[in-house]
Amino acid sequence: MNVAVSCLQSPAAAREELYDKYASRLVTNRRLDRKLVSFQGNRKLPFYRWFKYKEGYSADFVRYIIEELGVKPGVLLDPFAGTGATLFAGRAMGWDTIGIELLPVGFFAMEGRLAAETADPAAFKRAVAKAQAVDWEARYDSAFALSHVAITRKAFPEPTERAIAGYRAYCSGIRDARVKKLFELACLAVLESVSYTRKDGQYLRWDHRCKRDRLKSHFDKGRIEPFGPAVLAKLREIERDLSAGGRERDSLFTPGGKLQMGNVDLRRGSCLDLLPRLSSRSVDLVITSPPYCNRYDYTRTYALELVFLGADTNVISNLRQAMLSCTVENKTKVAALRDQYERGGQGDAFDRVIEAFEGQDALQEILAILEGLGAEGRLNNANIPNLVRNYFLEMSFVLYELSRILRKRGKIVMVNDNVRYAGEEIPVDLILSDLSERFGLRTSHIWKLPRGKGNSSQQMGNHGRSELRKCVYVWEKP
Numbered sequence: 195m196n197v198a199v200s201c202l203q204s205p206a207a208a209r210e211e212l213y214d215k216y217a218s219r220l221v222t223n224r225r226l227d228r229k230l231v232s233f234q235g236n237r238k239l240p241f242y243r244w245f246k247y248k249e250g251y252s253a254d255f256v257r258y259i260i261e262e263l264g265v266k267p268g269v270l271l272d273p274f275a276g277t278g279a280t281l282f283a284g285r286a287m288g289w290d291t292i293g294i295e296l297l298p299v300g301f302f303a304m305e306g307r308l309a310a311e312t313a314d315p316a317a318f319k320r321a322v323a324k325a326q327a328v329d330w331e332a333r334y335d336s337a338f339a340l341s342h343v344a345i346t347r348k349a350f351p352e353p354t355e356r357a358i359a360g361y362r363a364y365c366s367g368i369r370d371a372r373v374k375k376l377f378e379l380a381c382l383a384v385l386e387s388v389s390y391t392r393k394d395g396q397y398l399r400w401d402h403r404c405k406r407d408r409l410k411s412h413f414d415k416g417r418i419e420p421f422g423p424a425v426l427a428k429l430r431e432i433e434r435d436l437s438a439g440g441r442e443r444d445s446l447f448t449p450g451g452k453l454q455m456g457n458v459d460l461r462r463g464s465c466l467d468l469l470p471r472l473s474s475r476s477v478d479l480v481i482t483s484p485p486y487c488n489r490y491d492y493t494r495t496y497a498l499e500l501v502f503l504g505a506d507t508n509v510i511s512n513l514r515q516a517m518l519s520c521t522v523e524n525k526t527k528v529a530a531l532r533d534q535y536e537r538g539g540q541g542d543a544f545d546r547v548i549e550a551f552e553g554q555d556a557l558q559e560i561l562a563i564l565e566g567l568g569a570e571g572r573l574n575n576a577n578i579p580n581l582v583r584n585y586f587l588e589m590s591f592v593l594y595e596l597s598r599i600l601r602k603r604g605k606i607v608m609v610n611d612n613v614r615y616a617g618e619e620i621p622v623d624l625i626l627s628d629l630s631e632r633f634g635l636r637t638s639h640i641w642k643l644p645r646g647k648g649n650s651s652q653q654m655g656n657h658g659r660s661e662l663r664k665c666v667y668v669w670e671k672p
């Protein structure tokens with residue numbers, strides 16, 4: 195394959211060709227507004243509102259997709275389950291669901307949600323009533339203090355640090371496993387609001403009041419809640435949702451009360467490891483959103499929550515490497531994937547995926563250009579070409595597996611954003627659609643959200659104000 199960019203050919207020739215191939219299927223879908231395709235739509239919903247996962251989409255989005263596709267309940271998979279919108283909205287519509295999630299934070303929230311469905315609301319209410327008068331700081335026990343890592347040290351005011359340790363000690367004594375899980379979830383859910391940090395775009399921002407050495411910050415996050423009232427408010431919110439009476443509660447799970455609720459099968463780990471273990475033609479529908487190719491580091495953004503769940507520096511750095519590559523720190527997983535496929539007697543499948551990846555001309559065009567820009571020192575990080583390569587290579591494996599697992603006429607719906615580095619737009623939507631077709635899928639639609647994503651201010655200055663597409667792809671197995 196010739197990836198050299200000759201002066202006779204447009205430097206974006208392969209991307210233009212790919213655009214022409216999909217132009218007729220790229221349509222704006224006015225129903226897909228930001229609220230539906232982001233966590234915003236969940237902010238006030240019972241259960242979903244307990245732990246705000248900004249990377250998620252709304253339960254209404256899942257319902258909309260299922261209704262719009264007109265599909266009958268079967269097996270619904272989300273290989274990047276997050277906090278489980280696909281699973282919980284899907285099961286309420288009668289689907290048996292399978293969710294894979296690597297980050298312990300999302301996994302814990304899903305376990306909490308499952309615990310909530312079978313917890314005794316009266317037992318929880320009693321536990322909250324008992325807890326409301328507890329002085330958490332007075333319960334301080336060093337055995338339950340958070341074991342911080344470098345990026346979380348001094349994240350909390352001292353009294354909050356002690357109160358969290360006291361609360362954890364108290365939780366360790368709760369005998370009802372479901373009530374205990376929900377108490378722990380309440381704490382996890384308030385960590386950001388009681389800390390000096392804020393999850394902001396790609397990073398954790400630090401408030402100027404924190405006592406970290408050498409921190410120069412002018413950022414003021416406003417009121418930092420004291421731990422006791424914050425956790426009590428969260429416990430009460432959970433209590434209210436659990437106790438919501440008969441019809442309201444049922445309607446959350448089974449619209450109209452007509453359908454049998456489906457199962458939820460949660461699998462902890464990387465979908466790169468776990469998808470190959472699912473049987474061929476065993477899934478009817480996939481609704482998912484992978485990490486985007488945008489340098490977003492979940493392990494940094496969720497460092498406080500990871501530490502709360504017991505992760506140390508090693509665990510965090512192993513997680514970062516195991517996540518679908520979307521940071522400049524990720525190293526290639528190609529040797530491990532080859533080994534995994536060969537050990538499973540799937541060497542041919544490995545070769546097929548690599549061939550599809552290497553044969554995607556638009557992607558190779560971008561990689562060649564990014565490498566050229568890197569060599570000239572024009573990228574703000576020299577590892578950006580590796581990030582893009584690793585991302586699409588791993589996504590090629592995901593797409594291969596999803597196609598294999600899908601039943602005939604099964605569908606995949608994927609939410610993802612296009613990205614741009616040093617002015618070079620990466621049409622993630624078109625590249626992934628083309629890759630999925632190499633594995634036997636057909637692209638029915640690439641639905642554009644009415645509003646795309648603006649550039650970063652720095653890029654706007656350099657490259658004009660063009661929007662990047664935010665899209666929902668619908669692929670089908672013929």
Ligand SMILES: C[S@@+](CC[C@H](N)C(=O)[O-])C[C@H]1O[C@@H](n2cnc3c(N)ncnc32)[C@H](O)[C@@H]1O
Pocket residue numbers: 247249250251252273274275276277278279280294295296297300463464465466482483484485486492516517518
């Ligand atoms: C965009 S979020 C999905 C959010 C989800 N749709 C929701 O509504 O909560 C992507 C998720 O993929 C997870 N993830 C990243 N790499 C993974 C991997 N290799 N295997 C499984 N999950 C992974 C991240 O932890 C994150 O929760």
